[in-house]
Amino acid sequence: MKKLLLGICALILVIPVFAQQRKLTVIDASSRQPVPGATISLPNGKSILTDQEGNFELPEAIKNAIFSSIGYKTASLNIAMGQDTILLERYNLFLQPVEVKAIRADDKAPFARTNISAQEIGKQNLGQDLPFLLNHTPSVVVNSDAGNGVGYTGIRIRGTDATRINMTLNGIPYNDAESQGLFLVNLPDFASSVSSIQIQRGVGTSSNGAGAFGATLNVSTNEFHENAYGEASNSFGSFNTWKNTVKAGSGLIGDHFTIDARLSRISSDGYVDRASSNLSSFYVSAAYLSEKSSLRFNAFSGKEKTYQAWNGIPQSEANTNRTYNSAGTEKPDGPYENETDNYQQDHYQLFFNHSFSEKLSFNTAAFLTRGRGYYEQYKADEDYSKYGLSNPVIGGETIENTDLIRQLWLDNHFYGGVYSLLYKHKGTQLTLGGAYTQYDGKHYGKIIWAETGIANGYKWYDNNADKSDFNFYGKWQQKLNAHWQSFADLQFRTVNYAIDGFRDNPGLTTDSRFNFFNPKAGITYTRNNWNAFASISVANKEPNRDDFEAGVNQQPKAERLYDLELGLERKTSRYSWSANFYYMSYRDQLVLTGKINDVGSYTRTNIDQSYRMGIELQGGVKPASWISLLGNITLSENKVRDFTEYIDDYDAGIQLERKYKKSDISFSPSLIGSATALITPFANAELAFIGKYVGRQYLDNTSNRNRSLAPYYTQDLRLRYTVRGKFFNETGFVFQVNNLFNKRYEPNGYTFSYIYDKIFYTENYVYPMAGINWMAGVNIRL
Structure with missing residues (x-):
């Protein structure tokens, strides 16, 4: 099984794949500036994000998609042959939370990071605690006192435990002030309200709260929903x-x-x-x-x-009791x-x-x-x-x-x-x-x-x-x-x-x-x-x-x-x-x-x-x-x-x-x-x-x-x-x-x-x- 895992990962890291793709750019309809981080929801339920220049690539076979980004009106659009730009109309409202942008690392920041969307969280959110929803991100090991991921759980990133992981909720410190631990059992099903999570591994950027000696978890809930x-x-x-x-x-x-x-x-x-x-x-x-x-x-x-x-339990009884x-x-x-x-x-x-x-x-x-x-x-x-x-x-x-x-x-x-x-x-x-x-x-x-x-x-x-x-x-x-x-x-x-x-x-x-x-x-x-x-x-x-x-x-x-x-x-x-x-x-x-x-x-x-x-x-x-x-x-x-x-x-x-x-x-x-x-x-x-x-x-x-x-x-x-x-x-x-x-x-x-x-x-x-x-x-x- 270990060899199978390593084989799959090696395959992932070395195979370039070529398919019929077309390159498009999402831009602001008024300023004509690119929109980085816009979400493109595809008919098959998948989604992709634009890069820092607003660019993305789409399979030729896909003719329509839903485009959304914080601060812009969601648009369901047909994509014509030869079309290379998508225009998004801006809301005349202040929507992007500054408190999140201040402490997160953007795509060009020199830190190791993983961004997780609400859609990715929702795929596996069946009741287990938040650490288990992060289990398959890099360098993570999780555990559970009850044995099934519900109740008291723990997380380590790069081997460091939760007392050395800085966590913020919308930029506000969450770690316990004295033990500095993360008792996420006190926030049951909080993942259902989360709009995005960023994991910064290592020291990362400056945040509020406890010192980050292994990682930082920036959790955001302040998402704008356009429709009821x-x-x-x-x-x-x-x-x-x-x-x-x-x-x-x-x-x-x-x-x-x-x-x-x-x-x-x-x-x-x-x-x-x-x-x-x-x-x-x-x-x-x-x-x-x-x-x-x-x-x-x-x-x-x-x-x-x-x-x-x-x-x-005593380790000697792990197979029998x-x-x-x-x-x-x-x-x-x-x-x-x-x-x-x-x-x-x-x-x-x-x-x-x-x-x-x-x-x-x-x-x-x-x-x-x-x-x-x-x-x-x-x-x-x-x-x-x-x-x-x-x-x-x-x-x-x-x-x-x-x-x-x-x-x-x-x-x-x-x-x-x-x-x-x-x-x-x-x-x-x-x-x-x-x-x-x-x-x-x-x-x-x-x-x-x-x-x-x-x-x-x-x-x-x-x-x-x-x-x-x-x-x-x-x-x-x-x-x-x-x-x-x-x-x-x-x-x-x-x-x-x-x-x-x-x-x-x-x-x-x-x-x-x-x-x-x-x-x-x-x-x-x-x-x-x-x-x-x-x-x-x-x-x-x-x-x-x-x-x-x-x-x-x-x-x-x-x-x-x-x-x-x-x-x-x-x-x-x-x-x-x-x-x-x-x-x-x-x-x-x-x-x-x-x-x-x-x-x-x-x-x-x-x-x-x-x-x-x-x-x-x-x-x-x-x-x-x-x-x-x-x-x-x-x-x-x-x-x-x-x-x-x-x-x-x-x-x-x-x-x-x-x-x-x-x-x-x-x-x-x-x-x-x-x-x-x-x-x-x-x-x-x-x-x-x-x-x-x-x-x-x-x-x-x-x-x-x-x-x-x-x-x-x-x-x-x-x-x-x-x-x-x-x-x-x-x-x-x-x-x-x-x-x-x-x-x-x-x-x-x-x-x-x-x-x-x-x-x-x-x-x-x-x-x-x-x-x-x-x-x-x-x-x-x-």
């Missing part, structure tokens, strides 16, 4: 998984107003025992548009209740039925865009993210001292422990403002932008029941955290001549973070300040559908909340990354390919070493030097009108130059040290690949064969194969058929089989080692994924 619409999407599949979505939009009312809304529900039993999910969300966006300005308000919310499946879940099993007479995570996150976003002239435009936005929730646990034989209590004496007998049920709460407000100013004239584009954000977080725990000696509602810890983040940046893109363009980007960021104690270390308080300077520079060469670029970037990142619990004498340092990117690509309407080389050099990267902190917990430690070096290859080819081949491969080397492992020796009551030279960075496979064959057997039908390969992943930084996850190759099959103009405007049927050949694999896990009774033990835990499973959906558009 209504949609209903329903899907059902394995593990009693349901997704129900209703969407509606008013279109343009009175030449100025629009409103869009969505309501979603997702539920699943999960592949793993009791790993159930009950998720709900809504999205509302209202806008007022005029010739020079736009005002938009977004309100969206997600609520999740998931049964905990965080513990994984794959669905076992230890969560809740401390309860004597059976698993505790409410061992759940409960959280609600509400988002409010207000945007104002204004165009001063054709050259100058401005954006400002204010936002509030409100989160609150808890996870509940049944704990057996807990010591009273752990909860700050003395042992109770009942009937003359001293009680030393008790069973109890506890809730660990997080209650926070995250708010602030962002802004951007864009100037564009001839070959010069300048962007000034920035943000100020404030996070107020409360961490506390409550005992809601105890067998003996603790009153219901007892709060045993109550710790607050305060974090402010201020940044501003300037970007300068300059066209040097017809083929060369330079890029410069300077960002200053300052972070203040104060923590008023920790659950297991209430006396430890911190108050830290970080000042970061993040410069970036690059150059791009374009000519005759060729594009080459080079860039070098610097990024800095503050530690996470847990890193500060290391102890008074073990406070962590900030991390730094130097990123070199070299790219070459060629795109035509018949085939495309690209190669991107990267070298990411880290200073003081924080990693788990086995070292324990002041309260006996494992903590991340700064290591001096480490690096990631690789090449990302991707491409697509259309051998015939009825088939398209797509694929990507990442080959990489990911190393810690000098690594020290700490091992608990319980016999001696100390930690032993082991040193390694040039060992592999954990969770960083040297080979990642994806290949897709899209077949159109007849009109309005599509058959997709999808393969994914992930190489060996080490669970720690020792390169020990006994602490690793085996490579895996999985295949999916998706069938789509669309009926147009019968009972509804459009009815789409989707059937997808995941893990078609029932591969047993685990994309995530953890490990720890220790010495006890003079024997060395290693415990590996993994998170199994489901075998063959399926989803079916019906999507109706009025």
Whole structure:
């Protein structure tokens, strides 16, 4: 299977295909300027985009298509023989969101990037979380606690986890301010409201929010819908998984107003025992548009209740007891039925865009993210001292422990403002932008029941955290001549973070300040559908909340990354390919070493030097009108130059040290690949064969194969058929089989080692994924 994947990808990257094509240009009807990024929707359901010069190529056999672009009226046009231009009429309204343009990399920016449209997302949006919808983009590895992509999921890009991936929603930071993670379970079915996603791999351009140490995810929802619409999407599949979505939009009312809304529900039993999910969300966006300005308000919310499946299973049981879940099993007479995570996150976003002239435009936005929730646990034989209590004496007998049920709460407000100013004239584009954000977080725990000696509602810890983040940046893109363009980007960021104690270390308080300077520079060469670029970037990142619990004498340092990117690509309407080389050099990267902190917990430690070096290859080819081949491969080397492992020796009551030279960075496979064959057997039908390969992943930084996850190759099959103009405007049927050949694999896990009774033990835990499973959906558009 591995050879098949590599063979398909090699075929994609080297085969040029020739077919009867004609070249056309989409231009603005009034200014006669080209329209880059316009969408051409073909009768067979496919779509293509115009390049930076507004050009595209169309098969001779296609005589009509639908042309659309933000800011222009959608046009359904017949294409005459010999015609070489398409005219689009501009709306006399301000439609393009400045907040998205300010932080995204355009086609000539010197960074590795992937753009994903709403249409591409919709093809596979059957209920799985957002990371699984990005699974087949370059250098991506995803995982799921429940084993089927619903509930808690994770994503790594170039081996870096979500705490190092910067994510924005319409230019507004999304990462959790303290852990810096991406908890996308709090935004169930958000993909149904997304208009586009851009993934920037590496440091990328300056964005608001957390530092990008592996990638940036820019997610946009602020899309203009010209006409009124209504949609209903329903899907059902394995593990009693349901997704129900209703969407509606008013279109343009009175030449100025629009409103869009969505309501979603997702539920699943999960592949793993009791790993159930009950998720709900809504999205509302209202806008007022005029010739020079736009005002938009977004309100969206997600609520999740998931049964905990965080513990994984021993790797030794991965073949015999794959669905076992230890969560809740401390309860004597059976698993505790409410061992759940409960959280609600509400988002409010207000945007104002204004165009001063054709050259100058401005954006400002204010936002509030409100989160609150808890996870509940049944704990057996807990010591009273752990909860700050003395042992109770009942009937003359001293009680030393008790069973109890506890809730660990997080209650926070995250708010602030962002802004951007864009100037564009001839070959010069300048962007000034920035943000100020404030996070107020409360961490506390409550005992809601105890067998003996603790009153219901007892709060045993109550710790607050305060974090402010201020940044501003300037970007300068300059066209040097017809083929060369330079890029410069300077960002200053300052972070203040104060923590008023920790659950297991209430006396430890911190108050830290970080000042970061993040410069970036690059150059791009374009000519005759060729594009080459080079860039070098610097990024800095503050530690996470847990890193500060290391102890008074073990406070962590900030991390730094130097990123070199070299790219070459060629795109035509018949085939495309690209190669991107990267070298990411880290200073003081924080990693788990086995070292324990002041309260006996494992903590991340700064290591001096480490690096990631690789090449990302991707491409697509259309051998015939009825088939398209797509694929990507990442080959990489990911190393810690000098690594020290700490091992608990319980016999001696100390930690032993082991040193390694040039060992592999954990969770960083040297080979990642994806290949897709899209077949159109007849009109309005599509058959997709999808393969994914992930190489060996080490669970720690020792390169020990006994602490690793085996490579895996999985295949999916998706069938789509669309009926147009019968009972509804459009009815789409989707059937997808995941893990078609029932591969047993685990994309995530953890490990720890220790010495006890003079024997060395290693415990590996993994998170199994489901075998063959399926989803079916019906999507109706009025």
